[in-house]
Amino acid sequence: MQQPGPIGIFDSGYGGLTILKEIVNKLPQYDYLYLGDSARAPYGNRSFDTVYHYTLQCVNWFFKQGCSLVILACNTASAKALRTIQQNDLPRIAPGKRVLGVIRPTAEIIGNFSETESVGVLATTGTVMSESYPMEIAKFFPEIKVYQEACPMWVPLVENNEYESDGADYFIKKNLRTIFEKGEDIDVILLACTHYPLLKAKIEEYLPVGVKLLSQGEIVAASLADYLHRHPEIESRCRKNGQREFYTTDSTADFDNHASTFFGEKLQSRHVDLDAAIS
Numbered sequence: 001m002q003q004p005g006p007i008g009i010f011d012s013g014y015g016g017l018t019i020l021k022e023i024v025n026k027l028p029q030y031d032y033l034y035l036g037d038s039a040r041a042p043y044g045n046r047s048f049d050t051v052y053h054y055t056l057q058c059v060n061w062f063f064k065q066g067c068s069l070v071i072l073a074c075n076t077a078s079a080k081a082l083r084t085i086q087q088n089d090l091p092r093i094a095p096g097k098r099v100l101g102v103i104r105p106t107a108e109i110i111g112n113f114s115e116t117e118s119v120g121v122l123a124t125t126g127t128v129m130s131e132s133y134p135m136e137i138a139k140f141f142p143e144i145k146v147y148q149e150a151c152p153m154w155v156p157l158v159e160n161n162e163y164e165s166d167g168a169d170y171f172i173k174k175n176l177r178t179i180f181e182k183g184e185d186i187d188v189i190l191l192a193c194t195h196y197p198l199l200k201a202k203i204e205e206y207l208p209v210g211v212k213l214l215s216q217g218e219i220v221a222a223s224l225a226d227y228l229h230r231h232p233e234i235e236s237r238c239r240k241n242g243q244r245e246f247y248t249t250d251s252t253a254d255f256d257n258h259a260s261t262f263f264g265e266k267l268q269s270r271h272v273d274l275d276a277a278i279s
Contacts, residue, residue, distance in 0.1 A: 002096075004239040005066030006031035009073050010058050013041035014159070014255065015194030016073030017262035019102065022217030023071075024244070026225055031239040033065055035272070038250035042155055043076040044124030044193075051126065055081035056089060060278050063094050068237040071224065072101045075123060075192050075216075079103060079130035098234055102216050103132050105223030106190060111141030113212050116185040118145045122175065123192035125150040133192060147183035151175045151193075158195040159258065168202055176206050191215045198261065247272045 009020045013036050020034055035058055037043075043051050055077045062070045072078045078101030085099050110119055121133045127150075134146040153171045157163050180186060189211055191197060197215040204213060228235040246269040248255035255269045 002068065002237060003066065004237050005068060006033040006243070006245070007238050008032075008059075008062035008065070008067035008070035009034045010055070010062065010070060010077065011036050011072075011074040011194060012043040012054075012076065013038045014258045014262045015155075017259055018194050018197045018215070019071070019073035019217050019220050020244075021263050022221040023224060026218075026221035027228075029240045029242055031241050031243045032245070033062065033067060034244070034246045035061065036246075036248045036250075036255060036269075037274075038248045038255055040249065042124070043074065043080075044126045044152070044155065046076075046126065048080045048130075051076060051080040052084055056085055057274055057278065059085060059089075059099055060093070061272070061274055063097060064278055068097050069234055070097075070099045071220070072099065073194060073220070075102060075194065076126045077101070079127045079132035098231075100224075100227065102194075102220050103136050103192075105220050106192070106214075106216055107133065107136035108140050108223070109219065110137060110188065110190060110214065111144050113214065114144065114188045116187045117141075117143050118147065118183050118185045119188040119190060120179045120183060120186040121146060121148045121190050121192050122151050122154075122179065122196065123148065124155065125152050127192055133190075145183065147179055147186060149175050149179035149182070151196075154199060155193065155195045158198050161261075163198045163202070168199060169206075172199060172202050173206050176203070180208070186211065188212045188214060194262075246270070249274060 007030050040054055059070055072082055082101040128148045137144055137146050157168050246267050248269045252269045252271050260266045
């Protein structure tokens with residue numbers, strides 16, 4: 001019987017910390033192990049094969065650290081790698097372990113927020129191109145019309161601490177104008193990237209009256225709580241000491257500096273060389 005281990009939280013960089021923050025608020029009793037693959041970020045414009053390769057390497061690292069459950073707190077990884085890992089890799093390398101993403105929990109409930117049956121999805125180019133949100137939402141709400149808009153400048157604005165600048169206003173207004181030209185009756189907007197909650201205040205300034213703005217942290221946290229309740233065989237293998245550890249594939253000083261912005265408190269990370277760690 002495997003000893004209980006932490007719940008793994010993966011992101012291509014810092015953004016997944018906005019998801020982890022809400023998970024910790026909801027489920028503080030568990031141990032969490034966070035990995036940001038900052039050295040190879042951003043994932044948003046990379047090919048499906050590259051994102052899959054990077055994500056699988058990181059998942060293997062989590063398994064080696066004793067994690068039985070890994071959350072891909074990254075929309076791009078969830079869109080481009082999750083299905084293949086779940087269907088092709090887990091049965092072969094770790095049939096008793098689980099990898100979950102952030103797209104399905106959102107798709108399961110987003111239709112409940114819309115009265116016009118029209119929702120907008122703001123995301124990275126990679127997530128939009130994957131068509132993951134329209135496909136997943138259609139499974140639960142086939143009547144919902146989904147309009148997508150890629151916002152390639154939003155992540156750089158956040159990571160360069162420009163999310164309160166005039167430049168942020170320009171790109172937010174530009175992308176919102178475009179998505180509402182696609183769907184005039186949109187009444188729900190989803191922030192389908194973990195960086196975007198830092199732009200939430202500015203986005204709300206330019207949203208039409210009555211449009212609801214959703215970010216994923218609380219949705220994913222509630223979904224994880226429900227999953228653990230429904231799967232005691234996985235929950236029993238999640239350690240409960242209330243501890244959190246943070247790793248990055250790049251500079252720890254840079255990661256720690258950015259992390260406080262995303263996580264809401266200071267933290268101290270460790271560096272990991274993935275090639276050496278899983279060889």
